[in-house]
Amino acid sequence: MPSKKTRRWFILGVALVAFVVLIANTGLWETGLRFLFPGETTVIHPRASLLVLVWEHIQLVAISSGITIILGIPLGIWVSRPSGRDFLPIVTDITSFGQTFPPVAVLALAVPVLGFGLMPTIAALFLYGLLPVVRNTIAGLHAVPSDLLDAAYGMGMSRLQALFRVELPLSARVILAGVRVSVIINIGTAMIGAVIGAGGLGSPIIAGLVRDNLAFIIEGALPAALLAILADQFLTNIENSLAYTNEPV
Amino acid sequence: MIRLEQVTKRYGETTAVNQLSLEIGKGEVCVLIGPSGCGKTTTLRMINRLIEPTAGRIFIDGRDTATVDAEKLRLSIGYAIQSVGLFPHMTVFNNIAVVPQLLLWENNRIVRRVGELLELVGLEPADYIRKYPSQLSGGEAQRIGVARALAADPPILLMDEPFGAVDPLTRERLQAQFIHIQKEVNKTIVLVTHDLDEAIRLADRIAIMESGRLVQYDSPEIILSRPGSKFVRDFVGADRALKRLSRISVKDFIKPAAAVNVNQPKKEALASAAGHRWLWVVDDDEQLIGWVDTKTLMQSVSTKEAMDEGDAVKISILESATLREALSRMLELGFKHIPVVDDSQRLIGEVALGDIEAATAEGKG
Numbered sequence: 001m002p003s004k005k006t007r008r009w010f011i012l013g014v015a016l017v018a019f020v021v022l023i024a025n026t027g028l029w030e031t032g033l034r035f036l037f038p039g040e041t042t043v044i045h046p047r048a049s050l051l052v053l054v055w056e057h058i059q060l061v062a063i064s065s066g067i068t069i070i071l072g073i074p075l076g077i078w079v080s081r082p083s084g085r086d087f088l089p090i091v092t093d094i095t096s097f098g099q100t101f102p103p104v105a106v107l108a109l110a111v112p113v114l115g116f117g118l119m120p121t122i123a124a125l126f127l128y129g130l131l132p133v134v135r136n137t138i139a140g141l142h143a144v145p146s147d148l149l150d151a152a153y154g155m156g157m158s159r160l161q162a163l164f165r166v167e168l169p170l171s172a173r174v175i176l177a178g179v180r181v182s183v184i185i186n187i188g189t190a191m192i193g194a195v196i197g198a199g200g201l202g203s204p205i206i207a208g209l210v211r212d213n214l215a216f217i218i219e220g221a222l223p224a225a226l227l228a229i230l231a232d233q234f235l236t237n238i239e240n241s242l243a244y245t246n247e248p249v
Numbered sequence: 250m251i252r253l254e255q256v257t258k259r260y261g262e263t264t265a266v267n268q269l270s271l272e273i274g275k276g277e278v279c280v281l282i283g284p285s286g287c288g289k290t291t292t293l294r295m296i297n298r299l300i301e302p303t304a305g306r307i308f309i310d311g312r313d314t315a316t317v318d319a320e321k322l323r324l325s326i327g328y329a330i331q332s333v334g335l336f337p338h339m340t341v342f343n344n345i346a347v348v349p350q351l352l353l354w355e356n357n358r359i360v361r362r363v364g365e366l367l368e369l370v371g372l373e374p375a376d377y378i379r380k381y382p383s384q385l386s387g388g389e390a391q392r393i394g395v396a397r398a399l400a401a402d403p404p405i406l407l408m409d410e411p412f413g414a415v416d417p418l419t420r421e422r423l424q425a426q427f428i429h430i431q432k433e434v435n436k437t438i439v440l441v442t443h444d445l446d447e448a449i450r451l452a453d454r455i456a457i458m459e460s461g462r463l464v465q466y467d468s469p470e471i472i473l474s475r476p477g478s479k480f481v482r483d484f485v486g487a488d489r490a491l492k493r494l495s496r497i498s499v500k501d502f503i504k505p506a507a508a509v510n511v512n513q514p515k516k517e518a519l520a521s522a523a524g525h526r527w528l529w530v531v532d533d534d535e536q537l538i539g540w541v542d543t544k545t546l547m548q549s550v551s552t553k554e555a556m557d558e559g560d561a562v563k564i565s566i567l568e569s570a571t572l573r574e575a576l577s578r579m580l581e582l583g584f585k586h587i588p589v590v591d592d593s594q595r596l597i598g599e600v601a602l603g604d605i606e607a608a609t610a611e612g613k614g
Contacts, residue, residue: 148337
């Protein structure tokens with residue numbers, strides 16, 4: 001009898017394989033889209049195959065989210081320590097600003113400095129995804145009961161030991177939830193990268209908007225939505241495997 | 250062992266602890282008690298430097314704690330707080346193993362030690378090591394907390410309301426176990442509580458505090474019989490004579506009891522009464538099973554027929570009980586004498602109400 005966890009990973013694996021098979025099958029897409037939009041002359045975006053577009057999209061999201069996580073979590077930890085507590089308001093303000101600032105505007109401002117393509121897109125996605133990660137890290141650490149920290153320090157743990165043995169394990173669930181939200185937001189937002197030539201699933205959508213071709217838009221939007229669902233499940237599974245739960249095991 | 254010299258802690262304008270001096274001997278249980286806000290917890294937390302004193306010095310074994318690395322100091326002092334202090338993401342094993350792991354013990358040694366400690370606190374190791382704190386009852390969690398504090402065998406134990414978060418019945422059982430464990434491990438213990446009965450029961454010496462000052466530091470007997478000030482007298486309450494009884498063991502007041510075997514013939518039984526109106530009845534294993542009125546016995550055929558059956562647990566007390574429990578049980582039952590039994594309910598003797606009255610009168614002053 002496989003455990004609930006193994007079963008979840010198995011289902012995700014099957015869904016992933018199904019997804020790859022689906023996007024690799026250009027013929028199927030063409031037939032389907034032609035059936036839906038008989039009036040269009042072309043229904044498949046000619047720039048690159050769907051497989052390539054999805055791969056580009058994943059790269060955009062992986063790099064930007066990677067940077068977000070690598071910088072965001074330590075940033076959240078730092079402003080929760082006594083040494084960084086003075087910077088807490090500033091950091092929350094800046095990350096909030098990063099999310100209220102439209103990514104398109106970031107692109108417009110970044111292009112003169114970073115040029116076209118990947119770099120400005122990653123910068124925009126990084127800024128946009130930082131808030132949920134930093135916020136949740138701060139909230140997760142803040143929610144650790146002070147009695148537990150009292151016990152930890154009282155037993156002789158150093159600050160670093162208490163952080164890694166008590167605080168992070170207890171807040172892992174909240175932090176990972178922030179990561180998940182950030183990644184999902186980025187999968188949607190990464191579409192705009194196509195505007196400045198970063199590729200990804202935004203390419204057919206932008207082309208479809210320009211040429212008023214609904215088939216192109218579907219070709220970009222549908223895989224992106226599926227990708228978001230898969231990423232959500234993947235990260236939920238990681239949360240469930242790594243994080244401590246209150247439920248008895 | 251532990252010596253506080255003129256220790257003061259100020260928070261801005263308020264003084265939490267004011268020039269407190271206290272000496273706690275090796276193997277002693279010192280209970281800090283007082284109304285809330287009197288500085289007892291602050292005092293406790295200054296001993297392991299979770300709080301740094303504003304002024305004054307604290308010595309452990311003659312060494313000024315301010316000169317020792319705070320984390321090293323804490324690793325050598327057991328620390329137990331209310332059950333919430335268990336780490337919910339760790340199993341019982343890992344909770345107890347925290348300090349040994351910080352001290353980099355070998356794994357085999359940790360496994361052995363955790364087993365020993367669980368047995369010491371009366372929990373079956375195999376049943377508990379894999380459990381999580383959320384699967385424990387309040388009493389079990391409390392005991393794990395004590396086991397965890399004892400993990401690296403520290404000579405000193407600091408306990409902040411260790412029996413605070415459990416129901417009264419469990420608390421009493423934990424206190425009895427605490428006394429038993431302390432006899433075995435003989436630690437120097439500083440315990441904070443707001444429960445006077447707990448202090449009287451557990452302490453070798455009680456330190457009563459009032460707004461940051463130590464007002465009296467004496468054995469429970471002296472605190473109860475000779476309170477040094479009006480504050481202490483009010484604090485220990487009007488029933489201090491009664492409270493004193495809970496420091497006195499039944500053991501020293503046991504007298505031989507008149508008893509008959511349930512199968513003894515009526516005549517023999519009446520002969521052994523020797524002037525007693527009531528006789529305790531025991532079975533062949535010397536276990537208490539009831540009592541008999543000699544007047545009824547004279548008119549009956551046998552001891553068995555005349556006797557009033559009674560559950561030994563309800564009509565007797567254990568030899569390990571205190572006079573207070575004995576008195577309470579007597580008032581409840583309306584007895585002037587109460588039988589004393591051992592752990593297997595064998596009759597050892599009895600305690601008389603008159604002797605308890607005498608014991609109460611003795612300490613007056």
